Amino acid sequence: MEYIVEKLKHCDLLSISGRIDSQSAPELSEALDKIMESGQHKIVLDMSEIEFISSAGLRILINAQKKCKQQLVAGELVLAAVPERVHEALDMAGFLPLFTIEDELTHAVGNI
Amino acid sequence: MEYIVEKLKHCDLLSISGRIDSQSAPELSEALDKIMESGQHKIVLDMSEIEFISSAGLRILINAQKKCKQQLVAGELVLAAVPERVHEALDMAGFLPLFTIEDELTHAVGNI
Amino acid sequence: MSFKKVVVFPAKLENLAAIDALIKSTAELAGLDARSIYAIRVATEEACSNIIRHAYQGIEDGTIECGCYSNMDSFTLVFRDSGHVFDLTGVPSPDLDSCLEDRKAGGLGVYFIKQLMDEVSFEHIPGTGNVLTLVKYLTPDSEKSST
């Protein structure tokens, strides 16, 4: 897994790529934690370059979404540019109702 | 010239494509006017698909920028994903200091 | 086409990518369609990460034997370990309908395995260890896309 964080006015944009499994999921967790510790709880996750994700990755997403939404001024983790296989995993996990999912990165960043 | 407007929470995203000359510039003007008449003065212009622009197009941009910035709550026309030739025309016109220019559409939308 | 391939890996999280590469290339060789291959890869990650994290919890130097068996009708994965005995076929489905606050973060792995594979069976062979067998049927579609 590789990632880049871009700090924007309205949100942080976290772009992750590669393989997210039990081995690499902690890196995703740290990346999200660092953003939240900086005080930003509006996060757009660019998932377009994810090649593989297992339940270990999904676990990180749900935990981050909980933290974002628990803030006094509620934040949100928005999932953007979700590849088909990743979407199927989110569906199988019953996560679709728990996240805003945007096809276009610009919409995600513009609407958060 | 063709265009699409996408209404986002933080701005309107206007994507224009094709040829902007003295013949088609009025269409660009109308598109921008319609957005401003709707009350939105934060506008991101996606220029990535512009094939050709003459001074007639630049004239529209400067007029729109003036209107956006004159608002009580100042807006802005941000130029995004500017092709090289268009950038050269903006430079030649001395417009570079008058606009925020963002390489990435997501940055433009996320920072406006 | 019918073949088998068996490889033993040290039970470490850093080997998950290597296990995935083995399973992926073998499933491609077996002519499975892209959707089935991805399903098998996810099931494998879930099964092997559970073995590494749970079956070998507190145990050093464990191994996972990954066996791939392909024939005309199906693609079978057999994972063998000598860790704690645990029959995942008995794990109940997680609650997928609760609201965000009540939603459990974990407990999806076994569910994914059951959803993604056509047969899931567990056997403990005393003296030898745990045997988890996962089967994916080759659909006419997947056979077609194999040509």
Place this chain on the structure above:
Amino acid sequence: MSFKKVVVFPAKLENLAAIDALIKSTAELAGLDARSIYAIRVATEEACSNIIRHAYQGIEDGTIECGCYSNMDSFTLVFRDSGHVFDLTGVPSPDLDSCLEDRKAGGLGVYFIKQLMDEVSFEHIPGTGNVLTLVKYLTPDSEKSST
């Protein structure tokens, strides 16, 4: 290579795209580099839209004769019209440094023509009309990229 091409267009804004297509294909044929071709296209739009909007202001059924002349050293455009006489070579440069509020929206066209072309000359031939001549030199670079 040396050639010429002359086409007459009705002086209407809707013909700007057709004029552009002519100039572009001719400049490509002349072997100009992409940057020079774009410069010539912009200069042409500025010149022809000024003829349509200003030279023929209040005049119906005007025409623009577009001539392209290519030789080893240069690419020359000659635009002829029979509208109002106007020597654009005398137009002063716009102020490009004022702040946004004071910036004029127009007055860039003639400036662009002068910036983009190597020679700009105007002649009024009584009884015939206005002749605007724009020349772009072929640089060694543009000749190279023509092969």
